[in-house]
Amino acid sequence: MKIIRLATPIALAAAVAGCSREGEISIDGGVGIQATRTACPIVGVPAGTGDITLFDPPASRDAAAIDVVANITNVRGQCGESGNDVVTTVTFDVQARRNRTDSARTVTLPYFLAIVRGGTNVxxxxxxxVTLTFPAGQARAQTSxxxxxxxxxSAATLPEEIRDQLTKRRRAGQEEAAVDPLSAPGVRAAVARATFEALVGFQLTNEQLRYNATR
Incomplete structure (x- = not known):
């Protein structure tokens, strides 16, 4: 699977709001900067996969040939625990509109859920x-x-020595207070290995990916 970078950090921060707070660690340098880390994966939509366009005829890319347009929205994650696992339930809505409304119609669209580790490794x-049902005369449909x-x-938990480096209290005026602990390559790599993302998007063909990237 080709890795597509995430759309925006702000959108992802909002999507992770449903995660459990258990297992979080607070990184506080004692100088007014604090960050919180949790074992819950970040929930989001990879750039370029949040919408899909169907054409009629399928080979055309003319605006007049657009048949159905759908997008993924309201992506949320609810994170919990089950034994030794971190289990996240991802919910999302699919909203669609069609051009021809003369009769009732159902449209089935493929989507994926990918678990990405360290930002690059699927x-x-x-x-x-997901199946959308358009009543006769209706141009829009929605489903969840x-x-x-x-x-x-164990994979999403930082080693104890890395946790100690991140949570070590640093006070203003101390030389190490001006150094971001994540600037150390070993710490940065350990945090990346323990960081997961749960990403949903439409399962697009290469042609559909190109269309989304160039339209």
Whole structure:
């Protein structure tokens, strides 16, 4: 699977709001800067995969040939624990509109849930489908879907020595207070290895990906 960078950090920060607070660590340098880390994966949509356009005829890319346009929205994650696993339930809505409304119609669209480790490594991927129903005379339809990610708690937990470096109290005036602990390559690499993302998007063809990137 080709890795697509995430759309915006702000959107992802909002999406992770549903995560459990258990297992969090607070990184506080004692100089007014604090960050919180949790074992819960970041939930989001990879750039370029949040919408899909169907054409009629399929080979055309003319605006007049657009048949159905759908997008993924309201992505949320609810994170919890089950034994040694961190389990996240990802919910999202799919909203769609069509051009021809003369008769009732159902449209089924494929989507994926991918677990990404360290920002680049896809460790698991599942494909699902959502079905939208358009009543006769209606141009818009909406449905909801749910997907679940499972990450081993041991993989998402920082080693104790790394936690100690991150949570060590630093006071203003001390030389080390001016140094970001994440600037150390070993610390940065350990945090990346323990950081997971649960990403949902439409399962697009290469042609559909190109269309989203160039339209």
């Amino acid at each position: 460790t698991a991927k599942r494909i699902g489908e 879907a749910t997907a679940t990610s499972v990450v081993a708690r």
